Amino acid sequence: MIAKAAAQMSTAAEQNVGAALKGISQSIQKVLKQINRSEPPRVVAIGKWKPVELLQEAYEAGHRHFGENYVQEISAKAPQMPEDTQWHFVGHLQSNKVKNLIEDVPNLTVLETVDSEKLANKLDTAIETQGRQPLKVFVQVNTSGEETKFGVEPEKALELARHIHEQCKHLRFAGLMTIGMPDYTSKPENFECLSRCRSEISDALGLDPASLELSMGMSGDYEQAVSMGSTNVRIGSTIFGARDYENKR
C-alpha cells in the first residue's frame, strides 16, 4: 500500500502533464499543416489507473476532456473533478453497469463504446429514466478483426448506427470509434476502414459525414490518425506517463 502510494507520487512528480499536453498539441499542429486542415481534433486525456491528482493537473493546465475505461474508476474520479469536466467513457461497458455510470457521472459527454443494440437500448432507457439530455454516443468498430477487441464488425456498423439513430430517442449517434492494431503497418488499414464505415453510414442515413466524428488514435499512433481524419484522439501514457500494473485498481 505504501509502496503503491510512493510509486504514484513519483509518477506525479516526474510527469509534467502541462508540458506533455503542449507537446501533443504542437505535434498535431504540424500534421494539420501538412494536410491543410485547420480544425484540430479533440484531445481526450485517458486517465485509467492514474491518480486523480494528475487529472487535476491537466485540468489546471486548461484541459477539459477526460476519458476512463472502468465504471468504478470514472465513478470515483468524477466527483473529485470540477463540474465542467467533459467525461468520455472509452471502455467496454457491461449492461449491468449502465445505471451506475449514468447516475454517477452527470457530466458524461460522450460514450464512445456502444457495440450492441442491447447496450444502446439499456442506455436509452437509463437516460430517459434520469430525465437527462440525449447522450452523445459513438459506435465502436472492430477494424482490426482481433478477437480480443470489442466492437462490432465493420459490416455491422451501419445496422447498429441505424438502430441508435432511428430507435433510441435519448441517444444521439455522433460518430465511430476504433482501436487500431498495435502493429504499426496495419494501422492505416484500420483507420481507413473506420473512415469508409462513416461514408457508408452517412450515405445510408442521410447524414452529413462532417457531422460524424472519427475517434481514432492513441499515444503511439495519434499523428497518423489525425493525418487520416481523426476528430477525437484518446491519449493516455504520453500525457500521464506509462501505466504499470501496480497502479491498477
Ligand SMILES: *Cc1c(COP(=O)(O)O)cnc(C)c1O
Ligand atoms: C488506454 C486507452 C487509450 C490510451 O492509450 P495510450 O496508448 O496510453 O495513449 C486510448 N483508448 C482506449 C480505448 C484505451 O483503453
